[in-house]
Amino acid sequence: MRVMMMKKIINRINASKSIVIMPHLKPDGDAVGSSLALAKGLLKLNKKVKIISLDEISYELKFLDFHDFWVSSLNIDEYDLIISLDSSDIDRLKDRIEFLVKPIINIDHHKTNTFFGELNFVDSEASATGEIIYNLLIEMNVDFDTEISEDLYTAIATDTGNFMYSNTTSITHEIIAKLMKNNIDVTEISRNLFQNIPLKKFIFDAKVLDQVEFYNNNQVGIVTISHEIRNTYGCKNTDNIVEAIRNIEGVEISVVIVEKENEVKISMRSKSDFDVAEIAVNHGGGGHKNAAGFGMATTLEAAKKLILEELDNVYARIG
Ligand SMILES: [Mn+2]
Incomplete structure (x- = not known):
């Protein structure tokens, strides 16, 4: 099945002259890295290509x-x-709705993918979309230069939590080993990705982390972030905060609730078998078992109450 779909996608790309790549909004390392690797690969195949x-x-x-x-x-x-x-x-992709007027190929690794494309390659076993793009570029005989290898390394390293999460497989490491043969500087990439926090962001993180509350025998850590504090420090990305709370000993589930213009965004992480994607999907969101989220038109306090009730229900069920 997958081999056939990959072939169909390659045929469709070969038949195309000019391609627009669309990563998801608020693109993370996987979205940016796989988009750049694919764009550079397609350019080598003489396609006109942009990432929007x-x-x-x-x-x-x-x-x-x-x-x-x-x-x-x-x-x-x-x-x-x-x-x-x-x-x-x-x-x-809805922030770019006016551009969604051409056939879409959907390549992804989220198990909650809705198959919205004309052709869909969805592999939830892949640690990152970067793994799928690696295979696609191999199948298309693209020569892997240092830049493409750095882009894919970044995609995979960020989505696996630097190879710590349960989505990391032997295949992930086999791909990384091959990328490392293309003269990439892993120490330098890691320094950029993980040891490069702006001081302002660090102070913002410290203030937010001071407000974390714990529930269910300290197995749940939760914090709300107001529009005001985010504006004061100019901090948009709070993924590291939800991850920092999850990293605490004994915490099974971490939740960060962020106030946006017209809604609040709930971002969840879990350790082990607790499936936070289930909660997200129930509220129109999506994600992976250990990392998921959704948006809601409500207040920070109401969202927090709702999440705590949901988690109480789950705890009552699993004991
Ligand atoms: Mn991803």
Whole structure:
């Protein structure tokens, strides 16, 4: 099945002249890294290619060479194909709705993927979309240079929590071993990705982490982040906070509730077998077993109450 779908996608790409790549909104390391690797690979195959995103690339990913590809606007009439990367559903592209007027190939690894494309390659066993793009570029006989290898290393290293999460497999490490043969500097990449926090962000994190509350015998850690404090420190990305809470001894589930313009965003992480994607899907969101989220038009306090009730129900069920 997968081999056939990969072949269909390659045929479709071969038949195309100009391709727009769409990573999900608020692109993370996997979305940015796989988009850049695919764009650079397609350029080698003489395709006209751009990556469209309305978001700025996050500080820890700016070391990747994105300038020739990353645009916030383009003339969609000049393109004949869209490739969506790392998006579980069409809502993750909805900020660019006016560009969604060409056939879509959907490539992703979220088990909650809704198969919204004309062709869909969804492999929930892949640790990152970067793993799928690695295989696609191999199948298309693209020569892996240092840049493409760095982009894919970044995609996989970030989505596996630097190879710590349960999605990391022997295949992940086999791919990484092959990428490392292409003259990439893993120490330098890791420094950029993980040891590069702006001081302002660090102070913001310290203030937020001071407010974390614990429930269910300290197995649940939860914090709310107001619009005001995010604006004061200019901090958009709070993924590291939900991860820091999860990293505490005995914590099984961490929850960060962020106040946005017209809604609140609930982001959850879990250890071991607790499936937070189930809760997210019930509320119209998505994700993976150990990392998921959703949005809601409500207040911070109401969202917190709702999550605590949901978790109480789950705890009552699993004991
Ligand atoms: Mn991903």
